[in-house]
Amino acid sequence: MALPDNQLRQIIEAALMAVDEPMSLDRLAGIFLDHERPSPRRLRETLADIESSCQGRGFQLLQTASGWRFVTAPEVADFVGRLWQEPPRKYSRALVETLALIAYRQPVTRGDIESIRGVSVSSGIMRTLEERSWVRVVGHKEVPGRPALYATTRQFLDHFGLQSLDQLPPIDAIEDGLPDLLAGAMEPNEGTNS
Amino acid sequence: MALPDNQLRQIIEAALMAVDEPMSLDRLAGIFLDHERPSPRRLRETLADIESSCQGRGFQLLQTASGWRFVTAPEVADFVGRLWQEPPRKYSRALVETLALIAYRQPVTRGDIESIRGVSVSSGIMRTLEERSWVRVVGHKEVPGRPALYATTRQFLDHFGLQSLDQLPPIDAIEDGLPDLLAGAMEPNEGTNS
Amino acid sequence: MAELTAAPQQQVELPLVKVAGKPIEKLPEDLYIPPEALEVFMDAFEGPLDFLLYLIRRQNIDILQVDVARLTEQYVAYVEAMRLLKLELAADYLVMAALLAEIKSRALLPVVQADDEEEVEDPRTELLRRLQEYEKIQNGAEHIRARPELGRDFFKAQIQAPEAAPRPHADLPLAELLSAMAEVMRRVSFKENHQVAYEPLSTRARMSDLLERLKPGQFLSFTDLLEASESKAGVVVTFLATLELVKEGLVDIVQTQTFGPVQIGLRDGST
Numbered sequence: 001m002a003l004p005d006n007q008l009r010q011i012i013e014a015a016l017m018a019v020d021e022p023m024s025l026d027r028l029a030g031i032f033l034d035h036e037r038p039s040p041r042r043l044r045e046t047l048a049d050i051e052s053s054c055q056g057r058g059f060q061l062l063q064t065a066s067g068w069r070f071v072t073a074p075e076v077a078d079f080v081g082r083l084w085q086e087p088p089r090k091y092s093r094a095l096v097e098t099l100a101l102i103a104y105r106q107p108v109t110r111g112d113i114e115s116i117r118g119v120s121v122s123s124g125i126m127r128t129l130e131e132r133s134w135v136r137v138v139g140h141k142e143v144p145g146r147p148a149l150y151a152t153t154r155q156f157l158d159h160f161g162l163q164s165l166d167q168l169p170p171i172d173a174i175e176d177g178l179p180d181l182l183a184g185a186m187e188p189n190e191g192t193n194s
Numbered sequence: 195m196a197l198p199d200n201q202l203r204q205i206i207e208a209a210l211m212a213v214d215e216p217m218s219l220d221r222l223a224g225i226f227l228d229h230e231r232p233s234p235r236r237l238r239e240t241l242a243d244i245e246s247s248c249q250g251r252g253f254q255l256l257q258t259a260s261g262w263r264f265v266t267a268p269e270v271a272d273f274v275g276r277l278w279q280e281p282p283r284k285y286s287r288a289l290v291e292t293l294a295l296i297a298y299r300q301p302v303t304r305g306d307i308e309s310i311r312g313v314s315v316s317s318g319i320m321r322t323l324e325e326r327s328w329v330r331v332v333g334h335k336e337v338p339g340r341p342a343l344y345a346t347t348r349q350f351l352d353h354f355g356l357q358s359l360d361q362l363p364p365i366d367a368i369e370d371g372l373p374d375l376l377a378g379a380m381e382p383n384e385g386t387n388s
Numbered sequence: 389m390a391e392l393t394a395a396p397q398q399q400v401e402l403p404l405v406k407v408a409g410k411p412i413e414k415l416p417e418d419l420y421i422p423p424e425a426l427e428v429f430m431d432a433f434e435g436p437l438d439f440l441l442y443l444i445r446r447q448n449i450d451i452l453q454v455d456v457a458r459l460t461e462q463y464v465a466y467v468e469a470m471r472l473l474k475l476e477l478a479a480d481y482l483v484m485a486a487l488l489a490e491i492k493s494r495a496l497l498p499v500v501q502a503d504d505e506e507e508v509e510d511p512r513t514e515l516l517r518r519l520q521e522y523e524k525i526q527n528g529a530e531h532i533r534a535r536p537e538l539g540r541d542f543f544k545a546q547i548q549a550p551e552a553a554p555r556p557h558a559d560l561p562l563a564e565l566l567s568a569m570a571e572v573m574r575r576v577s578f579k580e581n582h583q584v585a586y587e588p589l590s591t592r593a594r595m596s597d598l599l600e601r602l603k604p605g606q607f608l609s610f611t612d613l614l615e616a617s618e619s620k621a622g623v624v625v626t627f628l629a630t631l632e633l634v635k636e637g638l639v640d641i642v643q644t645q646t647f648g649p650v651q652i653g654l655r656d657g658s659t
Contacts, residue, residue, distance in 0.1 A: 006250060011273045013252025014266040017211070018274050018549035031273055056200060057247075058207025059545045070545035072208035077541045079205045080212050082225050088540040093434055093529070100528035116521055119435030119480055160535040161542065169531045171524040211545035253547050264547035271550035278552035285560055287568065294569035301596045301638075310576060326557065333599035336637050336655040343638070345596030354562045359593040368570045 003036050005046070009053075012046050016061070016070050022158055024067035065157035065164060095125050102135050103156070104171055107149035109141050126150075134159065197230050199240075206240050216261035289319045296329050297350070298365060301343035303335050320344075328353065427475045430466070436484035437522045439463070444519070451519050456495065456512060460488040491515065594629035599638065599654075607642060607653035 003011070015031055016023060025040055032038065038046070047068055051061040054073075062071045072080050081088065091099075098121055101113050113121050129135040134156040140146040157164065197205070209225055210217060219234055226232065232240070241262055245255040248267075256265045266274050292315055295307050307315050323329040327349040334340040346359070356362065433439040443462050444454055467485050470477045491512045536542055598613060613626055630652060633639040642651040 007270070010250065010252045010267055011270045014270045014274045014550075015252075015277060017253050017264070017545060017547045018266050019277060020544065020546050031276055053251075056204070058204040058209075059211050062542070070211070071538070071542035072212050072545055073204055074536055074541050076201070076205045076208045077543070079225050080208050080543055081540070083209060083213060088537070091533075096529040096532055097434065097525055100532050101525050103532065104525065104528045116518070116525060117435060118437035118484075118518070118522065119478070159538045160532065161538070162535070168528070168535075171528045171531070208543070208545075211547060212543040214546055214548075256548075266547060266550050268550075272553065275550045275553035278549070280552070280555045282556045282558035284558050285564075287571075290560065290564055290568040291572050294565050295572060297565070298569060298592070300592050301599055311572060312575070332596050333602075333638065333654065343596075343599060345593075345599070353560070354565065356562075360590050363566065365569070365573060368566055368573065 003032075003038070005049075008038055008042070008046050009049055012043070013050055016050075016068055019069075022062075022064050022066035022069040027067065062161055063163055064161055065154040071161075092125075094122070095128060098125050099129060099134060099152075099156075102129075102150050103152045103165065103168065106151040107138050109147040109149055111147055113150075132159075196232065197226075199243075202232055202236070202240050203243055206237070207244055210244075210255070210262060210264050213263075216258050216263040218261035221261065285322075286319070288313075288315070289322060292319050293323055293328060293346075293350075296323070296344050297346050297359065297362060300345040301332050303341035303343055305341055426466075426469060426473065430470060430475075430477070435478070436463075436481050437519060438526075439466070439481075440484070441519060441523055441526070451516055451523065454516070456488070457492050460492045463488055487511065487515065590625050591628045591632060594625050595633055595638075598626070598629055598633060598652075602639065602652065602654045604654050605656070607651035609649040609651055611649070613652065 011031065012028060015028065025043055028043055029037055029040070047061065047063075054060040058073050058076060059070050060073050062069055094117075097117060098113055101116060102108055105112065105116075110121050110126065126135075132155075133153055135150050136153050137148040138151040139149045141149055152165070156162075162168065205225065206222060209222060219237055222237055223231055223234070241255065241257075248254045252267050252270060253264045254267050256263055288311075291311060292307055295310060296302055299306065299310070304315050304320065320329075323344075324331075327347055329344045329350065330347055331342040332345040333343045335343055351358065430439070433442065440459065440463060443459060444451060447454075464485050467477065467481050470481075494511065538544070601613065602608060610627075610630070613630070614623055615626075630639065630641070634641055637655060639652055640655045642653065643649075644651070
């Protein structure tokens with residue numbers, strides 16, 4: 001027996017508000033007993049319905065890599081941010097560039113990062129990125145020393161409100177491509193969006 | 195300059211959702227800079243406004259001793275509560291043996307069970323059996339320490355689909371032909387003896 | 389009579405700087421930075437590539453249009469200034485200075501075709517490729533910075549959750565109970581030589597019933613304990629259960645007068 005629309009909406013909304021992390025469709029479906037479980041399509045419709053009901057309110061539904069979660073409305077972020085004594089942490093250029101490099105060129109080794117940025121990468125930066133769970137080691141390059149290969153994580157996408165890496169604007173526009181001679185250098189980023 | 199009603203509502207709503215504890219009027223007022231701060235009366239009106247806007251939604255505004263907070267709507271609490279529900283705990287071998295001994299040897303003391311099983315019986319097991327209403331204390335043995343005498347209950351019989359303890363197969367039979375008995379025991383309502 | 393005087397302003401005179409054998413009379417016009425601030429200025433860069441990109445961007449031209457000779461002059465001037473002021477400078481900057489000087493000197497030489505088919509990589513091309521790649525990464529970093537961020541632009545909305553639903557009871561089939569009993573019996577017979585005697589279950593169950601019905605300090609007659617609905621077997625079971633309870637010291641049987649009613653009561657711990 002299917003649940004009525006308004007009850008379904010209420011349940012999904014309550015669950016998303018009560019849980020402290022994004023919820024996938026599967027996890028949402030898991031709330032229901034077999035006989036009352038809505039189809040994935042009905043769940044999506046309900047989520048779309050909830051999303052539109054947040055117009056003008058203090059919260060909104062955000063879909064990120066891990067699923068759906070409620071967040072406070074960005075237009076009142078300045079006010080809400082005052083609730084915390086400490087201002088949000090500013091990230092150093094080195095950290096953001098390293099993060100961007102891993103995001104756009106993953107998987108990369110620390111050596112790759114250093115050769116592109118032209119300076120050594122401090123262990124502190126890698127540690128911070130790993131502690132924040134934004135990057136992680138996904139393997140080792142089969143070259144002497146077997147250096148670790150880094151990639152970004154789902155938490156990275158979640159933190160920046162992204163569903164996938166595709167949502168980051170491309171940095172390899174075709175028109176600014178170098179002549180043939182340099183074509184080889186453009187290839188590695190093909191893998192970024194897959 | 196006072197903030198417009200809808201912005202004020204958005205800010206208060208977002209703040210209450212961002213903070214994981216009840217917020218007092220003072221704390222809510224503290225979000226605002228001096229020139230934009232609403233009066234306590236206006237804050238209360240805004241809260242009342244938010245409260246009525248939660249009709250039929252998955253959450254509601256609740257005023258507690260320490261202030262206002264959002265909670266999930268009580269009408270969907272059962273669904274959402276399933277998210278934290280622990281899976282059923284398997285009964286340990288020790289528990290099942292203890293229960294079997296009480297069923298066959300009742301009334302027995304914990305000491306009796308221990309001397310038959312050759313190991314001590316944890317209080318946890320006795321507590322679980324009592325919480326489950328499968329066993330209860332029916333008296334005390336008049337020996338030093340007056341240990342409790344345990345017996346099985348009506349709920350125990352109901353759980354296993356028995357009308358009386360007589361329907362449990364005699365011990366000799368269990369020892370000799372467990373497989374046959376188990377086959378019979380699979381249909382508890384049939385009763386072993388009837 | 390001591391008089392506090394301000395220390396004389398250190399006038400840093402830039403000594404003659406030679407680049408590629410050619411003396412540089414003055415620093416490039418765009419180097420307005422007071423020498424004391426030079427270190428701070430240079431610190432703002434993430435290394436020689438970043439610094440080169442800054443110099444290129446200031447000219448507002450595409451990387452591919454860069455005049456390497458001019459770029460080299462500007463770059464070397466800064467590096468020399470740092471060196472002469474005895475300010476610490478990462479070795480990377482010196483390596484880059486050498487590379488730039490090499491590129492510049494090559495540009496003056498006629499192109500020599502290599503004997504074999506292999507192309508010799510032009511260091512200028514390599515440098516421009518690196519600069520372009522780094523510029524892309526800097527753009528990428530800007531894209532990430534521009535993203536709305538959790539904890540800055542939006543915050544988790546989390547409200548009080550309902551109580552967890554009660555933990556469901558695990559299933560315990562009768563088969564499992566019986567196999568547990570069989571297991572206990574098996575262990576007991578292995579462990580002990582003497583046979584543990586078990587009364588028929590009905591007697592055991594009746595013992596529990598009797599204990600429950602008897603209240604401390606209160607005696608019931610044997611007939612009170614009998615159920616009218618039960619057959620003769622019921623009387624026997626109750627009788628056996630009573631005897632068993634007496635044997636185990638759980639109840640006392642009292643007869644106040646000969647042929648009087650047999651009274652059964654819980655054994656008082658104090659007697």
